[in-house]
Amino acid sequence: MLNVYLRFLCLVEVLDRSICIHSKLDEVSKKLLEVIAAKHQQGKTMTVTDALIMRQIASPATIHRKLYFLLETGWIDLIFKGKNRRTKYLLPTVAANEYFEQLDLLMEQASKSIQPSLD
Secondary structure: OOOHHHHHHHHHHHHHHHHHHHHOOOHHHHHHHHHHHHHHHOOOOEEHHHHHOOOOOOOHHHHHHHHHHHHHOOOEEEEEEOOEEEEEEEEEOHHHHHHHHHHHHHHHHHHHOOOOOOO
16 A cells, blocks of 8 residues: 555655756755744744754754745745844745645645555
8 A cells, every 4th residue: 555645755756846946945945944834824933043043954054044045035034023123033925835735735636546445
C-alpha cells in the first residue's frame, strides 16, 4: 500500500521544482516561510527578533539573509504595529498564501489517490 504522506511528498516535489525555478526557494527559506505562516495563522505574528533566535532552523546570520531573500522575492512582508517603528512583524504575502493553498490541494489529491485495501 502506498503511504499517503509519501505520495504527498512526491507531489510537493513537483510543485517546489516549478517554484524554485522562479524564486530559488531553498529548504531553509521554505522552512522559515512555513514557520512564519503557521504562527501567523495561529494569530501569533512573528517579529524579526523571534525569527533570528530559531537556531533549530539556522544561525541568526543565515536567518537574516533568508528573511531578506523572502522579503525581496515577495514571500513575506514586514509591517509595524502602532507607533512602535522598532519592532518589525513578519507576514506571509498573497503569493505565500497561494503556495499553501496549492499544498492543501496536493494533500487532498494524495489522500484521494490512495484506494483502501479490502484485506
